[in-house]
Amino acid sequence: VREIPSKFNIDSKSMEESPFLKALGKEPTRRIPVWYMRQAGRSLPEYREAKKNVNILDVLKNPDLTAELTLQPVRRYLVDAAILFSDIMAPFDSEALGLSIVKDKGPVITRPLSNIKDIASISHLGFDYQQYTTEAVKILNSELKVPLIGFVGGPFTIACYLIDSKPSQKWVKTLNLLRESPELFFKILKVLSATLSQAIEIQVNAGVSCMQIFDSWAGILDKESFIKYCQPAIKTLVKKARVPVIYFGLNTGHFLPILPDCGVKGIGIDWRISIDKAFSVTAHRVAVQGNLNPLHLLDPIEEMLAAAELVLKQGSKYDGFIFNLGHGILPETDPENIKRLTDFVHDYKRPA
Ligand code: CP3
Numbered sequence: 001v002r003e004i005p006s007k008f009n010i011d012s013k014s015m016e017e018s019p020f021l022k023a024l025g026k027e028p029t030r031r032i033p034v035w036y037m038r039q040a041g042r043s044l045p046e047y048r049e050a051k052k053n054v055n056i057l058d059v060l061k062n063p064d065l066t067a068e069l070t071l072q073p074v075r076r077y078l079v080d081a082a083i084l085f086s087d088i089m090a091p092f093d094s095e096a097l098g099l100s101i102v103k104d105k106g107p108v109i110t111r112p113l114s115n116i117k118d119i120a121s122i123s124h125l126g127f128d129y130q131q132y133t134t135e136a137v138k139i140l141n142s143e144l145k146v147p148l149i150g151f152v153g154g155p156f157t158i159a160c161y162l163i164d165s166k167p168s169q170k171w172v173k174t175l176n177l178l179r180e181s182p183e184l185f186f187k188i189l190k191v192l193s194a195t196l197s198q199a200i201e202i203q204v205n206a207g208v209s210c211m212q213i214f215d216s217w218a219g220i221l222d223k224e225s226f227i228k229y230c231q232p233a234i235k236t237l238v239k240k241a242r243v244p245v246i247y248f249g250l251n252t253g254h255f256l257p258i259l260p261d262c263g264v265k266g267i268g269i270d271w272r273i274s275i276d277k278a279f280s281v282t283a284h285r286v287a288v289q290g291n292l293n294p295l296h297l298l299d300p301i302e303e304m305l306a307a308a309e310l311v312l313k314q315g316s317k318y319d320g321f322i323f324n325l326g327h328g329i330l331p332e333t334d335p336e337n338i339k340r341l342t343d344f345v346h347d348y349k350r351p352a
Pocket of ligand 1: 036037038039040041042054055056083084085086087088089101103104105106107151167214216328
């Protein structure tokens with residue numbers, strides 16, 4: 001039996017007990033909840049040890065190992081939530097698309113989307129997704145004492161990988177398809193949102209407490225395109241979820257005010273917009289999660305904590321603030337810094 005220490009609660013998985021879920025519901029909490037995007041993974045020596053050189057897509061087919069990798073950061077840092085170890089591309093691991101996840105690079109697609117005939121390849125979930133995901137969530141629910149966050153990629157971000165076929169900065173093929181064939185693009189997002197809805201349903205039925213939509217690249221769109229292509233897709237996903245949903249993206253300041261109307265309960269923001277501004281432009285209708293630049297975790301500890309304090313000074317004023325980074329933990333981060341940061345957030349006193 002794997003022991004999960006909990007400094008604060010015997011069991012804080014329930015809505016009544018979990019500071020994370022309470023903050024997501026904009027209820028007051030004594031201490032500020034914290035978890036980190038990409039908290040599981042390459043910054044942890046026990047991750048490298050357990051995963052060996054197995055490719056992530058093969059790791060996922062082993063639910064016991066998936067559960068172990070999910071639990072590692074919870075044990076080490078005592079964060080307020082676990083996030084299922086998976087990848088946004090896992091639901092698209094199919095023969096039709098030819099997905100691989102290349103070390104130090106990311107998702108690569110052998111047969112990218114380019115025309116209407118390709119739609120069939122994205123209309124169903126990939127290899128064994130339902131079975132291994134359900135199994136991993138069930139194992140985790142029996143072992144965790146904090147809530148488990150499930151996740152999917154945002155439909156636009158998934159479209160970027162499927163159309164451009166590999167990680168990019170500018171996503172030129174994707175943006176060209178949007179300009180040249182807006183109807184096809186709309187259809188792609190619609191079909192993706194249906195498939196992602198199935199992935200959400202599987203995770204929720206298996207028992208996750210909350211869902212995060214990682215729409216990392218949607219911020220490259222102008223507001224009008226976001227409204228036209230992403231908003232309907234996000235609404236579809238939120239409706240399907242039946243649990244609270246957090247929407248995260250980089251560079252999303254220009255469309256944050258639209259997100260509460262999509263039904264999300266929380267927004268994850270990066271360091272380009274302040275916590276105060278995020279609360280004010282959404283009229284305090286949703287929780288705000290973020291937004292320390294992950295580069296600060298590479299600083300000496302005192303400098304890192306000074307940067308974190310600037311975030312906490314703003315966030316601690318509000319019910320509905322969840323401390324996180326503005327993007328995922330970088331692989332070269334020292335776990336000791338993450339531990340110190342977590343303790344610092346937990347010890348931080350809210351203003352009287
Ligand atoms: O947060 C967690 O700890 C859960 C695990 C998780 C992974 N990917 C595991 C992973 C989560 C939440 C993701 C989300 C994800 N994946 C996003 C959204 C967040 C973001 O970073 O913007 C994106 C864009 C991807 C796509 C992806 N997967 C990329 C670009 C890469 C390569 C670069 C990288 O970050 O490693 C991956 C591979 C990947 N996903 C790894 C892990 C642990 C590394 C593969 C390995 O260790 O073999």
